[in-house]
Amino acid sequence: MDRYCVFGNPVAHSKSPRIHATFARLAGQSLRYEARLADKDHFSDAVRQFFGEGGRGCNVTVPFKEEAWQLAESKSVRAEKAGAVNTLLLDGAGRLHGDNTDGVGLVRDLTSNAGINLAGKRILVLGAGGAVRGVLGPLLAERPAELVVANRTVAKAAQLAALFSDEGPVSAAAFDALAGRSFDLVINGTSASLQGELPPLPTSIFSANALAYDMMYGAEPTVFLRWAQQQGAQVRDGLGMLVEQAAEAFRLWRGVQPPTQPVLEELRAELLRA
Ligand code: ATR
Numbered sequence: 138m139d140r141y142c143v144f145g146n147p148v149a150h151s152k153s154p155r156i157h158a159t160f161a162r163l164a165g166q167s168l169r170y171e172a173r174l175a176d177k178d179h180f181s182d183a184v185r186q187f188f189g190e191g192g193r194g195c196n197v198t199v200p201f202k203e204e205a206w207q208l209a210e211s212k213s214v215r216a217e218k219a220g221a222v223n224t225l226l227l228d229g230a231g232r233l234h235g236d237n238t239d240g241v242g243l244v245r246d247l248t249s250n251a252g253i254n255l256a257g258k259r260i261l262v263l264g265a266g267g268a269v270r271g272v273l274g275p276l277l278a279e280r281p282a283e284l285v286v287a288n289r290t291v292a293k294a295a296q297l298a299a300l301f302s303d304e305g306p307v308s309a310a311a312f313d314a315l316a317g318r319s320f321d322l323v324i325n326g327t328s329a330s331l332q333g334e335l336p337p338l339p340t341s342i343f344s345a346n347a348l349a350y351d352m353m354y355g356a357e358p359t360v361f362l363r364w365a366q367q368q369g370a371q372v373r374d375g376l377g378m379l380v381e382q383a384a385e386a387f388r389l390w391r392g393v394q395p396p397t398q399p400v401l402e403e404l405r406a407e408l409l410r411a
Contacts, residue, residue: 141170142170142195144196160395163400164395168193180204205221212235218300219270246377246380259283259322261320265294268326274301285310286308288309294310294311312338315342343370352378381397
């Protein structure tokens with residue numbers, strides 16, 4: 138049976154084995170997918186060993202996405218620009234090929250699942266770390282009217298805006314420079330939610346019918362989503378992004394697009410029960 142896995146540290150909490158097992162069942166594909174804990178100093182050995190044993194592909198999660206980018210012998214254009222790889226597979230010549238499906242996952246969740254047309258929209262992205270770098274290219278490919286990257290450390294936002302300036306109307310801003318501006322979509326890509334913190338945002342940033350999106354998810358809405366709801370915005374967490382990035386990896390490996398809706402519903406129900 139074809140074997141796949143996700144490498145991370147920690148990795149026991151990963152939902153990827155469940156997601157891919159369900160995709161396989163729904164798409165009539167026969168495969169095995171497991172979570173593998175990689176030692177922080179021996180990620181590349183673990184990957185080589187897995188492919189050496191006949192593994193067909195793997196996902197890569199925290200903290201190894203940048204190292205996977207280094208390790209890949211070839212990369213998709215989107216992964217090259219993202220500076221991070223979350224999906225590895227072997228190319229026709231048996232070399233390690235890296236891709237990044239996070240940005241496409243976010244865009245599909247917004248467009249297919251939430252039904253939002255991003256063309257012509259004003260988008261604000263909060264944060265300028267690895268998570269944000271991974272999604273800027275696919276967001277700009279949807280042709281928004283503008284995309285502003287705001288970050289606590291403004292220089293990092295400016296670096297990202299410069300890196301992606303050839304892909305669309307992207308600019309950088311400090312949080313306090315957002316006062317008086319409004320956006321149709323505000324995406325939280327900071328890790329502030331993890332600490333239960335809220336980036337210091339002016340209350341005016343949501344236009345009428347705006348959507349607030351947090352790339353994190355949990356049983357409870359994040360601090361950011363609770364705040365956004367109080368401002369009258371629609372809210373959505375990152376569970377759909379998780380399922381959609383997995384679906385894109387599955388497609389790359391198997392050549393088959395798996396159905397995502399049943400998986401998303403199952404995970405949501407489980408989160409609410411927990
Ligand atoms: P990741 O790979 O998950 O993006 P990262 O590269 O460490 O992680 O980036 C974390 C992001 O969250 C950064 O944009 C960080 O802002 P700084 O660049 O100024 O450090 C942002 N962040 C983390 N905690 C935050 C907080 N409490 N308020 C606002 N931004 C925060």
